[in-house]
Structure formats: structure tokens, C-alpha cells
Amino acid sequence: MNIEHGTFVEKYDxxxxxxxxxxxxxxxxxxxxDLNVRLFVYETVDDDRLEALSEKHEIWDCTTCNNCAxxxxxxxxxxxxxxxxxxxQVEEGNIEPTAISALESVFNNGNPxxxxxxxxxxxxxxxxxVEKVRILEKGEKADVLIHTCCTACYDPRIIxxxxxxxxVMEKAGxxxxxxxxxxxxxxxxxRRLGEEGLFEMxxxxxxxxFDAYDSGRIVCLSPHCYNTFKNECENIKTPVLHYTELVxxxxxxxxxxxxxxxxxxxxxxxxxYLGKKxxxxxxxxxxxxxxxxxxxxxxxxxxxISLCCEGGGGKMWVESESxxxxxxxxxxxxxxxxxxxxxxxxxxxxxxxxEDALKAKGFxxxxxxxxxxxxxxxxx
Amino acid sequence: xxxxxxxxEHREGELREVTLEILTLAGQLAEQSGGKVTAVLLGxxxxxxxxxxxxxxxxxxxxxxxxYKDYNSAAYQQALVELIKAExxxxxxxxxxxxxxxxxxxxxxxxxxxxxxxxxxxxLEGDKPVATRQYYxxxxxxxxxxxxxxxxxxAIREASTPAxxxxxxxxxxxxxxxVTTEVTVRKFLEYVEAAIGEVDITQSTxxxxxxxxxxxxxxxxxxxxxxEAMGADLSASRAVVDAGWLPTDRQVGIxxxxxxxxxxxxxxxxxxxxxxxxxKGADVVVAINKDPDAPIFQYADYGIVDDLLKVVPALTEKIxxxxx
Amino acid sequence: xxxxxxxxxxxxxxDPDVEVHIDSSGKxxxxxxxxxxINDADNYAVxxxxxxxxxxxxxxxxxxxxxxxxxxVVRMALAKGGDQAIRLDDERFAFSDITATARLLASxxxxxxxxxxxxxxxxxxxxxxxxxxxxxxxxxxxxxxMVKSVEVIGDNKLKVGRELEGGLLEMLExxxxxxxxxxxxxxxxxxxxxxxxxAASKKEIKVMDLEATGLSEDQVGEAGSTAVxxxxxxxxxxxxxxxxxxxxxxxxVKLSGILKEKGLV
Ligand SMILES: Cc1cc2nc3c(=O)[nH]c(=O)nc-3n(C[C@H](O)[C@H](O)[C@H](O)COP(=O)(O)OP(=O)(O)OC[C@H]3O[C@@H](n4cnc5c(N)ncnc54)[C@H](O)[C@@H]3O)c2cc1C
Numbered sequence: 001m002n003i004e005h006g007t008f009v010e011k012y013d014x015x016x017x018x019x020x021x022x023x024x025x026x027x028x029x030x031x032x033x034d035l036n037v038r039l040f041v042y043e044t045v046d047d048d049r050l051e052a053l054s055e056k057h058e059i060w061d062c063t064t065c066n067n068c069a070x071x072x073x074x075x076x077x078x079x080x081x082x083x084x085x086x087x088x089q090v091e092e093g094n095i096e097p098t099a100i101s102a103l104e105s106v107f108n109n110g111n112p113x114x115x116x117x118x119x120x121x122x123x124x125x126x127x128x129x130v131e132k133v134r135i136l137e138k139g140e141k142a143d144v145l146i147h148t149c150c151t152a153c154y155d156p157r158i159i160x161x162x163x164x165x166x167x168v169m170e171k172a173g174x175x176x177x178x179x180x181x182x183x184x185x186x187x188x189x190x191r192r193l194g195e196e197g198l199f200e201m202x203x204x205x206x207x208x209x210f211d212a213y214d215s216g217r218i219v220c221l222s223p224h225c226y227n228t229f230k231n232e233c234e235n236i237k238t239p240v241l242h243y244t245e246l247v248x249x250x251x252x253x254x255x256x257x258x259x260x261x262x263x264x265x266x267x268x269x270x271x272x273y274l275g276k277k278x279x280x281x282x283x284x285x286x287x288x289x290x291x292x293x294x295x296x297x298x299x300x301x302x303x304x305i306s307l308c309c310e311g312g313g314g315k316m317w318v319e320s321e322s323x324x325x326x327x328x329x330x331x332x333x334x335x336x337x338x339x340x341x342x343x344x345x346x347x348x349x350x351x352x353x354x355e356d357a358l359k360a361k362g363f364x365x366x367x368x369x370x371x372x373x374x375x376x377x378x379x380x
Numbered sequence: 381x382x383x384x385x386x387x388x389e390h391r392e393g394e395l396r397e398v399t400l401e402i403l404t405l406a407g408q409l410a411e412q413s414g415g416k417v418t419a420v421l422l423g424x425x426x427x428x429x430x431x432x433x434x435x436x437x438x439x440x441x442x443x444x445x446x447x448y449k450d451y452n453s454a455a456y457q458q459a460l461v462e463l464i465k466a467e468x469x470x471x472x473x474x475x476x477x478x479x480x481x482x483x484x485x486x487x488x489x490x491x492x493x494x495x496x497x498x499x500x501x502x503x504l505e506g507d508k509p510v511a512t513r514q515y516y517x518x519x520x521x522x523x524x525x526x527x528x529x530x531x532x533x534x535a536i537r538e539a540s541t542p543a544x545x546x547x548x549x550x551x552x553x554x555x556x557x558x559v560t561t562e563v564t565v566r567k568f569l570e571y572v573e574a575a576i577g578e579v580d581i582t583q584s585t586x587x588x589x590x591x592x593x594x595x596x597x598x599x600x601x602x603x604x605x606x607x608e609a610m611g612a613d614l615s616a617s618r619a620v621v622d623a624g625w626l627p628t629d630r631q632v633g634i635x636x637x638x639x640x641x642x643x644x645x646x647x648x649x650x651x652x653x654x655x656x657x658x659x660k661g662a663d664v665v666v667a668i669n670k671d672p673d674a675p676i677f678q679y680a681d682y683g684i685v686d687d688l689l690k691v692v693p694a695l696t697e698k699i700x701x702x703x704x
Numbered sequence: 705x706x707x708x709x710x711x712x713x714x715x716x717x718x719d720p721d722v723e724v725h726i727d728s729s730g731k732x733x734x735x736x737x738x739x740x741x742i743n744d745a746d747n748y749a750v751x752x753x754x755x756x757x758x759x760x761x762x763x764x765x766x767x768x769x770x771x772x773x774x775x776x777v778v779r780m781a782l783a784k785g786g787d788q789a790i791r792l793d794d795e796r797f798a799f800s801d802i803t804a805t806a807r808l809l810a811s812x813x814x815x816x817x818x819x820x821x822x823x824x825x826x827x828x829x830x831x832x833x834x835x836x837x838x839x840x841x842x843x844x845x846x847x848x849x850m851v852k853s854v855e856v857i858g859d860n861k862l863k864v865g866r867e868l869e870g871g872l873l874e875m876l877e878x879x880x881x882x883x884x885x886x887x888x889x890x891x892x893x894x895x896x897x898x899x900x901x902x903a904a905s906k907k908e909i910k911v912m913d914l915e916a917t918g919l920s921e922d923q924v925g926e927a928g929s930t931a932v933x934x935x936x937x938x939x940x941x942x943x944x945x946x947x948x949x950x951x952x953x954x955x956x957v958k959l960s961g962i963l964k965e966k967g968l969v
Contacts, residue, residue, distance in 0.1 A: 093784060093894030098635055100895045107898070108716065108739040113634075114657060116722050118737035155653040156675060197898030316654075319635040323624065352654070359592065360622060391868070451874065454846060476833070478868035481825075482849035485802065485834040486841035494930035495802065497834045515830055515936065516717045519724040520733065522933040529930070535834075538869075539967025565846035565882075569875040572865065583871065583889045586968065610969055611870075640888075643968045660718045664966060666959065667945065679720060680945035682962060684955045694956035699969055702960055 008044050012081050016074050017041050023068035023078040028308045032324040033061040037068050037078045044081050054088040060096075061320050064192050064313035065272040070304060079313075086194025086314075098317040099193050107198060110184035111150035112317075120181050123152070123159040130170050136177035138212045143175040144246065145215035145238070147229070149222035150185055151348040157355075158348045164377035165221060165243055171380050172256040174246075176219075179209060186225035188273075191232065193314040207235045219246050221373075223273035223280075223347045224312060230278065242274055244346050244372060248283035251290055260379040261293035264341035268296065269331060269354065270306035271347035284346045287372055291379045297338055299331075307331050311349030328357035336363055343369045382415025382507075385469040387460070388422075388433055388440075389479055391451065392571060395429040398475040400543035402536050403436035405502065406473055407544070410438075412504050415470060419550070422459055424449035435546035441467075445557040453483045454566040455559060461490055462558035464531060471509060476535035488533040494526040497535040509534065518663075579613045581630055586612035587641045587662075589632060592619035593648020593669065593688055600625055602692045603647065609699045615639065617649050633658040648688050651676025668692070705760040705856065707753040708813050710767045710823040710836070711746040711781055713774040715739070718828070726936045731799070733936065742777040745824025749886035751893040752854060753822050754785035760856060762819070763787040767812055769797060769805065775909060782907045783900035784893075794913040796921060801929035806838035808924060811917035814843060818881055820862070825850045825885040836885035847883040848876060852890050 009015060024030060024038040035058040043049055053059075059082045068078040089095055095103075102112035109117050124133040136142055146169070152162040169176040187202035206229065210218060218240045220226035230240040250256045266288055274280045281303045288296050301307045309328045310320075332354060335343045343358075345351050348371070355369040384406040389396040399419070406417045419433035419440045426444060433440045441463065447455050460483075464472060472487075474480040476498045488495030499511040509532050511524040526532055581587060588607040594600065607614045614630060621631040632639055633655040640661025647668045649655060656679050659665060667680040668688050677683045684691055715738035717724055725734040742750075753764045766781040766789040768774050778789045790812050797808060813821060821843070823836035833849070840847030852873060853865035860880045865873040867887050896904075914924060926932055948958045963969045 090895065090897050091899065093896060093900070095895050097638075097892060100893075101638065102634070103895065104741070108741055113653075114660065114716075115719060116716070116737065116739055119719075119721055122721075157653060195898060197900075197902065201898060315635075317635055319628070319631075321628070326622075356618075360619060391872075452876070453848075478850055478866065478874070481833045482837065482847070482866065485837040486847065489803070489806075489838055489841035495834070495838075496931040497802070497832050511931075513831070514939075515933075516715075516724045516733070517828060517831075518939070519717060519722075520726065521937045521939050523935045523937070524931050525934045527930045527932070542965065565879050566848070567877040569863070569877060571868075572873040572875055573871075580889065585870070610963075643963070643966075660720065664968065666963075672947075677945045677947070682959065683945035683947045684959060685947060686952055686955060690952035691956060694952040695959060698956045698960040699963075702964060702969060 006047065008047065008050060008081070008084060012041075012044070012084065013076055014041060014045050014081070016076055018074060020073060022071040022073065026067045026071045028065060028067060028327055029061050029063060029310070029320070032322040032327070033320055034058050035061040037062070037082065040081050040085070041078050044085070050085070050088065054085040057321070059085045060314075060318045062313055063272070063308050063310050063315050065308035066276040067308070070276055083192060083194055087196045088194075090194040095193070096318050099314065102317045103190065103193060103195050103198060106185045106190055106202070111154060112185060112189060113150060113154045115154045117181055120153050120183060123162055124166075127163045127166055130166055133166055134177045135180040136213055139214060140177065141214040142177040143216045144169070144177070145210065145213055145218050146176055146178050147186065147218060147220045147225050148178065148183060149220065149225050149348060152221050155348070157352065160377070161348065161371050161373040162221060164373040168247060168256065168373070168376055168380060172250045174250065177215070179213075182209065184209065186228045188224040188228040189312075189314050189316065191228070192312070193317070203233045207233055210236055210238055217241055217246075219243055221348070223271045223278070224349065227273045227277050242278070242280055242346070244274070244283040244287060245280060247376065248286045251287060256380065258291050258376070258379040262291055262375060262378055263293040265295045265297055265339060266342045266344050267299055267335050267338060267340040268302070268344045269299065269309070269350060270303055271345060271350045272306065272308050272312060274346055275303060275306055284344070284372055287376070288344055291375055297340055299334055299338075309350045309353040311353040316349070326353075326357060328353040329361060332357045332361055332363065336361070336367060341367060342375070343367070344372055344375060345369065346372045382410070382413035383467070383469040384410055384415055384417050384471045384473060385464065385467070386417065386419050386437070387472070387474045387480075388419050388429060389475050389477060390423055390426065390429055395432050396475070396477070397543060398477055398538045399433065400436055400546070401539065401541050402473050402475060403433065404544040405536060405541040406471075407436065409471070409502065409504055413470075418467070418469065420460070420463060422448040422456055430552050434550040434552055435548055436544070437548060437550040439550045440552045442552060442554045443557050444554060447557065447559065447563070450568040451479050452563060452566060452568045453479075453486070455563040456483055457487050457490065458559045458563065459557070460487055464491060468530060470531065472531060472533045474533065474535050476537045480535045484533055484535045491531060491533070493529045493531045493533055495533040496524050499534050499536050500540045502534060502536070579630070581613055581615045581632065581639050582637050584613040584615075584639065585642045586610055587615045587639060587643065588612045588645045588647065589615040589617070589649060590620050590626065590647055591617040591649030594620065594625070597623070597625050599689065602689070602696070606692050606696045609696045609703070612643070612645070617652075617655050646676050646680070647692060649676055650674050651679060705756055705762040705820070706765070706818045707756055707762065708765045708767055708816055708818045708821045709746075709749050709753040709781065709786070710809055710821070711750060711777050712743040712768065712824070712827050713740050713770050713777045714743045714827060714829040716741045726938065730935050731933065740773065740776070742780060743824050743827050745826055745886060745888050747893045748888050748890050749822040749824050750781045750784060750786070751891045752886055755891060756820070756854070756856070757785060765789065765816060765818070767809060768792070769808055778909055779901050779904045780896045782904035783896040786907070788907060789909040790912060791909050792912045792917065796914050796925050799926040799929065799932070800924060801931050801933070802832050802834045802838055803930055804924050804928035806835050806842055807919065807928065808917060809835070809839050810842040811919050812912055813839070820880060821845075821883045823883070823885050825887045833885075836883055840883035843883065845882050846878050847885070848878055849885045850887045851884045852887045854884065854890075
């Protein structure tokens with residue numbers, strides 16, 4: 001592959017790096033893998049080495065949790081260098097078969113799960129207390145346009161999140177609507193798997209799609225979609241919110257009453273793409289605090305220094321070779337030690353990874369992992 | 381003429397079961413049409429197979445020549461063309477097998493007669509065969525009708541008709557090799573077994589898959605025994621791979637392998653979305669799980685709701701018994 | 705070494721939740737909700753063709769029968785390393801059976817200069833496993849089906865392995881030019897990136913209609929077919945798993961019986 005001379009240096013501002021090592025020092029996956037992001041930033045300055053560097057397996061260990069970017073005193077995004085290297089491999093056609101399936105499915109079906117587009121709205125059937133989920137016509141007006149997230153459309157474990165979000169919207173009398181079958185992948189994982197071309201296509205498609213509706217705000221169920229639409233699709237002009245921001249707002253306005261008690265000790269796990277990346281720390285905690293019966297606790301590692309669950313950054317499809325304890329297991333052990341009954345999250349990926357870790361540790365009798373939407377569902 | 385030719389299939393010193401299945405099917409059709417069933421046996425030193433075929437056929441046509449010791453479609457095709465031209469059977473049935481799909485289509489072209497493949501059932505309507513075959517991975521059946529011809533060639537799916545008891549005593553007729561010139565365009569070399577220890581589960585036809593329900597590494601031997609008895613390979617959910625009880629390359633699912641076996645036997649696997657995405661290509665899925673509400677039952681064709689520690693050893697015994 | 709590789713675009717109906725509905729003609733299915741992909745085995749054939757080209761030089765020609773929408777899979781093959789392409793497209797090609805399909809391919813391939821023609825060993829929609837071998841006979845060439853390994857061993861000689869039941873490989877020598885039908889798993893197909901596919905739209909795709917093939921109307925489509933699919937029907941199958949009742953002794957007898965009946969043990 002031909003990388004134009006100096007492209008990397010310029011694109012990632014590599015000469016701005018002072019090699020202080022704060023990035024690698026704070027990188028959570030170093031306890032499991034050999035990834036050294038500082039070294040990559042150093043070595044990619046040399047164009048002649050790019051090819052060889054892109055072939056190193058460690059570039060796939062990064063979860064893109066944003067820790068390195070937060071810690072960088074020069075304001076760089078070191079992990080983006082790894083995505084650049086990944087994209088070189090993608091252009092060569094040289095990626096894991098699992099990632100190939102996911103990317104081809106996004107191209108063919110608009111979701112990475114190999115599921116047909118025609119089934120995208122099957123989750124909407126028979127929701128308790130909801131006559132019919134509102135799907136908007138093109139051009140139709142709604143205060144809130146909800147983007148469901150592919151995982152919430154198809155994964156039976158995550159579908160209840162979308163269903164609960166609808167219940168909350170209905171209960172609070174929000175003027176909401178969905179796109180329907182035409183809704184498509186946000187491109188977050190596509191970009192993180194290094195497929196820049198496909199991401200550009202999705203960016204255009206989504207921008208055009210959102211433009212076709214007269215909505216005041218776009219609300220995302222997943223922090224990953226949220227981050228992409230808010231920060232990476234430059235032409236989306238409508239304000240983008242995460243559902244926790246909207247729900248906190250409607251609770252504050254007194255539109256949603258939470259009456260059902262959940263008598264439990266709850267510890268909240270900050271999803272990287274909501275917290276570290278977008279600084280939404282307070283709204284989820286505010287919502288949890290308003291659910292009767294909940295005693296809210298804090299991890300030692302919370303907010304900006306929250307521990308990544310390893311679900312993002314394309315890691316759904318590219319397994320690390322490491323046999324060391326998964327970070328999600330570390331997180332669950334911490335929660336267990338604190339005596340938490342529930343680990344609350346606000347992200348489909350965190351829910352999957354942490355719940356899996358909980359089962360692996362055999363704590364599924366005494367503890368559970370739940371998305372805030374599930375707790376809301378129990379409380380309204 | 382209503383006679384039916386069935387091509388006998390053998391490999392490495394064994395007559396393949398599919399031969400008896402198709403002879404049984406041919407017997408049923410011949411009963412209806414009043415024709416005779418001829419087993420065509422090409423090989424070398426094959427008296428034993430001829431005897432076996434005879435109990436399922438009215439006649440066994442044997443060409444015993446070193447040329448046919450091992451399968452070679454080019455040689456087989458030449459012989460069959462000569463025999464069919466000479467005998468003019470109405471139907472030619474061949475297994476839709478690794479050998480059959482390598483032979484039947486080109487044979488039909490050379491004879492210039494109708495052909496279809498992977499037939500799951502055949503009936504006769506008047507004089508003509510009508511075939512049923514599957515489309516879209518078995519989601520739809522299709523009815524195949526043929527243009528008028530003297531001979532029809534059909535490749536029949538394995539295990540679509542169970543082999544009967546036999547009981548006929550067909551005449552065994554040895555004839556001279558109709559092919560007199562050596563076949564050079566294609567030459568058989570050898571059979572090679574898949575290397576042991578090097579299991580690629582994406583290629584496995586039978587998989588016994590282990591989940592967290594196995595609970596302890598010390599229970600793994602019962603799974604190994606079941607797999608061995610069934611002639612299956614072992615695969616696993618991520619939970620089992622994470623625990624280190626099977627190597628990473630045995631993981632099925634979104635971050636593991638996508639598999640397409642004929643049988644996927646999921647034992648102690650809950651059926652998480654990330655797992656079942658990997659088994660879309662499986663023909664038959666069977667689940668053993670003690671939880672009747674486990675999602676895996678929504679993907680399975682057959683289920684057993686019970687403790688795997690009880691079911692697995694019992695099943696292993698039964699399968700061993702059956703295989704003798 | 706010049707290789708011709710035949711690729712088919714098929715609907716992806718592998719997901720258990722995807723339902724296939726028969727249309728009002730009874731001879732087709734409602735395709736409006738399908739997503740279309742390259743046939744799985746053909747994807748491996750493309751990769752094998754490109755691997756051979758990379759090793760022994762030469763050109764790869766991609767051949768497809770399909771509508772304009774099938775350009776998607778053709779471009780994908782071109783993006784991976786195909787050099788040029790032919791797409792056979794005419795309404796009169798519809799409802800072609802094995803024979804008519806192979807005849808069409810032969811009309812396009814017959815005049816090309818090649819050492820090997822590759823097809824996938826089976827198409828996931830019709831499950832025929834027959835077009836490649838039929839094509840070989842029409843071109844009067846030797847063939848090998850279900851090929852799991854290919855090695856060039858002489859000027860006009862290949863050593864190939866055919867996959868048989870139970871994973872057994874039948875090794876054979878075959879003269880070129882020849883036709884090979886490629887089995888899945890023979891290689892690891894590479895990824896065609898979005899940018900790569902875009903760039904490949906600059907490569908030529910020659911479109912051939914009936915007149916261009918030189919065939920007559922009664923040689924193609926249903927008229928040119930000898931084994932015609934006349935009617936689809938929906939097989940009767942249960943939605944949910946059939947749960948086998950009884951204690952372990954009973955259920956294991958039942959299950960082993962079912963497996964035997966299905967030819968799985
Ligand atoms: C990023 C990511 C990627 C993933 N990728 C994959 C992947 O590629 N492949 C994969 O498999 N998973 C993957 N997972 C994990 C997946 O979400 C599930 O957690 C996992 O598949 C569960 O494995 P399991 O079914 O073996 O265990 P569990 O879900 O714990 O199920 C165990 C089952 O065993 C049953 N059981 C228990 N005891 C017995 C008994 N005595 N007899 C009979 N049944 C019993 C239980 O009823 C239960 O249904 C991934 C998860 C994430 C977050």
C-alpha cells in the first residue's frame with residue numbers, strides 16, 4: 001500500500017508528541033496485552049515503517065477507550081494512530097474473518113450482525129402499555145428522533161433496552177419517533193475497525209437520513225452511536241443526545257415519575273464513550289438517584305478514570321490473544337467486593353461484557369448487571 | 381423400458397451406504413413402473429460388493445478392471461456412457477455425493493439427457509419422473525418436471541431414503557470393460573485423511589459444542605467421549621474457551637468461528653446472540669440444557685431439557701451401541 | 705496462468721429468522737426484503753483465482769449471469785484482483801436450469817483464453833452443485849468438483865484435492881485447461897474495502913445479451929431447460945424445537961434414533 005509521504009505525521013500531528021508516556025501509562029489493556037501506544041506514535045513518524053507496523057497484532061488490542069487522549073498533555077489522540085494502521089490492513093483486505101463478516105454485513109444489511117434489514121423493527125412488537133411504536137414518515141415532525149442502535153434492534157439481550165426506552169417516552173408524553181427499517185448502522189465500529197471508506201458512506205447516508213425528518217433532537221440509545229453522530233459526522237446539524245441526557249431532563253421537568261422501588265445497592269459503571277469521551281457523568285447518576293430504594297455507590301475508578309469494559313473499538317469482533325483476566329472481570333470483582341447488588345450501565349456493549357464477566361465469575365445468583373433503561377422499566 | 385440404473389459407490393474397500401439407500405428407492409419406483417433395478421458396479425476386486433448389491437437389485441452389472449479400482453470421474457463417465465447407450469435404462473440414479481456431483485452432471489451432458497441434482501424424493505407420474513428438491517437452504521421445496529427424454533439422470537441426496545432390508549437375489553453379470561483406451565486427462569493419485577489434531581471447526585460436518593453448563597474441566601472427558609462416539613469435532617462457547625478448557629480456535633460465535641455442520645449439538649450453552657450468530661449455517665441444531673427457557677431452544681430443531689451430566693453419558697452409550 | 709471465475713449473486717437467507725415467501729406465480733420468491741451477497745463458495749473461488757494469479761502471473765476474468773445489481777459482486781471480485789469482467793444479462797435468461805445456465809456461461813467463456821475455469825461448488829439459493837461440471841462437459845474439458853486444494857505441477861498439469869464425505873481428500877492429477885468447482889474453506893478470502901470496490905468501478909464490465917451470446921431463444925431460459933422447476937411449496941416444519949420428553953435413558957434413545965434417521969450417525 002502506498003501511503004503518501006508525511007500523511008501520518010500530519011494527520012495525527014505526530015511531531016506534537018513529546019514522548020512523555022502518559023498515554024501508555026494510563027492504557028488499561030497493558031495489563032493484558034503488549035500494546036504500547038506511545039511506541040506506535042514514535043515509530044509511525046517513519047513512513048517506511050508503516051507497513052510493518054500495521055502488521056503488528058497489537059494494533060487490534062486497543063479498545064479506543066479514550067484514556068490516552070484524556071491524559072495526553074499535548075491534546076493528541078494517540079489511539080487514532082492505531083486506527084490509521086488498521087485502515088492500512090483493511091485496504092490490503094487483510095483482516096480477521098470475523099471483522100470481514102461484520103463489515104460486509106454493514107454494507108449489505110446496515111448492521112454488523114448479519115441480520116436482514118427487513119427484521120430491523122421486529123423488536124417493536126407487543127410492548128407493554130404501548131399501542132404502536134411511532135415510525136415517522138419522511139418529512140414528518142417530532143421533537144425527538146430516536147436512533148435505536150443495531151445491537152438493540154437484534155440482540156435479544158439488548159432489545160429490552162429499546163422497548164423500555166419506548167415505554168419511558170410514552171409515559172412521559174414525549175413527542176418521539178423512529179426511522180424504521182431504513183435506519184442504518186452509525187459507523188462507529190466500522191471506523192474503529194479501520195474501514196474509513198465505508199464509514200464515509202454511512203456518514204453521508206445517516207446525514208441525509210436525519211435531514212429527511214423535521215426533528216428537534218436526535219437521541220441515541222448507545223453511547224457509541226451518540227459519539228459518532230455528535231462528533232464524527234460533521235454535517236449532522238441536529239443536536240444529538242444520549243438517552244440519559246433526555247431522561248434526566250424529563251425527570252427534572254417532572255414529566256416522569258419513578259415510583260417502583262428497587263431496594264438495592266447500585267454501583268454505576270461509566271461507559272467510555274459516554275463518560276471519558278463526552279463527559280456525560282452526572283445524568284446517569286441523577287436518574288439512578290431518583291429511583292426509589294436505590295443506594296448509589298461509586299467505584300474507586302469512576303468518571304474520567306473509569307475502567308474500560310473492552311466492548312468497543314471493534315473488539316466485539318476481534319478477540320485479544322491474551323489469556324489474562326478480562327477487564328470486565330476485574331470490574332465485576334471490584335463491584336462484588338464493594339457489596340453491590342446491581343452494576344448499572346448505560347451502554348449495550350458494557351451490558352454484554354460485564355454480564356458475561358459476572359457469569360464467568362459465577363456471581364449470577366447474588367448480583368446482576370442492568371442498563372439504566374431496564375431499571376427505569378422496573379420503576380415506572 | 382422402465383429399467384433403473386443405480387451407480388454403486390465404494391471407497392477405500394467399502395461399499396458406501398448411499399448405494400443401498402438408492403437401490404431401495406429404485407426398488408420402490410420399479411415396483412410402481414414394473415421395471416427392473418440394475419446396480420452398476422465399477423471397480424476392481426469387488427465380488428463382495430456385488431453380493432451386497434444383489435440383495436437389493438434384480439441384477440448387478442459388474443465391470444471388474446484395475447481402471448476403476450479408485451474413483452475417477454473421467455473413466456467412470458466413459459464406461460457409463462457405453463453401458464447406458466447399450467442398455468437404455470429409463471432412469472439413472474447416482475448419489476449426490478462427493479463422487480456423484482463430480483460425475484452425474486457431465487454424464488448427462490454427454491448423453492444429452494435431462495439432469496437434476498440433490499433430489500430428496502422422486503415419484504413417477506405416468507412414465508416420467510418428477511423430483512422434489514430444496515431451495516434456499518431448505519426453506520422452500522421445488523417440484524422439478526423434465527422435458528421428454530428416453531433417459532433421465534438424477535443425483536439423489538444421501539440419507540433421503542433409508543436403506544431397506546434387501547432380501548432380493550439379483551443376478552450378478554460380469555461384463556468386459558467397455559472402455560478400451562486409457563484415460564489420461566485425469567488421474568487418481570491417493571486418498572489423504574485430514575490430519576489428526578488439526579481440527580478446523582469451520583469445515584467440520586459434525587460438531588459437539590460445549591458451554592459453561594459443563595461447569596468443571598474435570599467433566600470435559602464426557603464431552604470428548606460423546607464427540608468421539610459420534611465422529612464429531614468439539615467446539616465451544618466463549619465461556620469454555622475463556623476458562624481454557626478448549627483452545628481458542630474452537631470458539632463459535634461473532635469473535636470466534638462461523639460454522640456450518642450438518643449437526644450442531646449444543647450442550648450446556650445458553651444461546652447468547654453472540655454465540656448463535658456463528659451457527660446460522662448449521663443444518664440440524666440439537667440443544668441439551670437444563671433450563672427450559674434457555675434461548676438456545678429457539679434456534680434448535682430438537683431439545684432435551686435435562687442435566688447434561690446425565691444425558692451425555694447415556695447418549696454416548698446409545699450411539700456406541702448403534703454403531704456396534 | 706489465466707483463470708476465469710464464475711460468480712453468482714444470491715440472496716442471503718441463511719439467518720433462521722429470514723422467511724422466504726413464494727410469489728404469486730408460484731415459481732419465484734418475494735425478493736424485495738432480501739439482501740444480496742456473493743455466493744459463499746464463489747467467494748472462495750475468486751480468492752483461489754487471485755492467489756494463482758499472484759503466484760503464477762496471468763489474468764483473472766470474472767463472469768456473472770445477473771441483472772445490473774449484480775455488478776456489486778462483480779466489482780467486489782474486481783476489487784480483490786480481477787482484471788476484467790463479463791456479465792450476461794437478458795430477461796430471456798430467467799428460469800434457466802442447470803443446463804441452460806451452463807450453456808450461457810460456455811457461450812461467454814468458450815472464446816476466452818484460459819488455463820482454468822473456476823466456479824463455486826454449490827450455490828446457496830438453488831443448491832445444484834452442478835453448473836461447473838456441466839460447463840466442463842460443454843466446453844469438452846476435464847473437471848474436478850469440490851476442490852479443496854490446487855497446486856500447479858507442470859506446464860499443463862495440476863494436482864488437486866477433492867473433498868469427500870468425512871473430510872477425506874481425493875488427490876488427483878488433471879490436465880489444463882480444465883474446470884474446477886471450488887469448495888469453501890480452501891483459503892481465507894480477503895476483504896474488499898469500500899474504497900477498493902469504488903476504484904474497481906473503473907474496470908470494464910462487458911455486458912452480453914442473448915444476441916451477443918450467439919445462442920438462440922430456445923437454448924436459454926425455461927425454453928432451453930430440460931429439468932424445470934415448475935412450482936415452489938412451503939415445507940411443513942415446526943417453529944420451535946421439538947422437546948424430547950422422558951428421563952435421560954429415554955431421551956438419549958429418542959435422540960440417537962432421530963440422528964440415525966437423518967443419517968447423522
Ligand atoms: C464482545 C463479546 C464477544 C463475544 N463473542 C462470543 C463468541 O464469539 N462466542 C460465544 O460463544 N460467546 C461470545 N460472547 C459471550 C456471549 O455473550 C455469552 O456470554 C456466551 O456465549 C455464554 O456462553 P455459554 O452459553 O456457554 O454460558 P451461559 O450463558 O452461562 O450458559 C450456560 C448454560 O448451561 C446451562 N446449564 C448449566 N448447568 C447445566 C447442566 N448441568 N446441564 C445442562 N445445562 C446446564 C444453563 O442453563 C445455561 O443455559 C461474546 C460476548 C461479548 C461481550
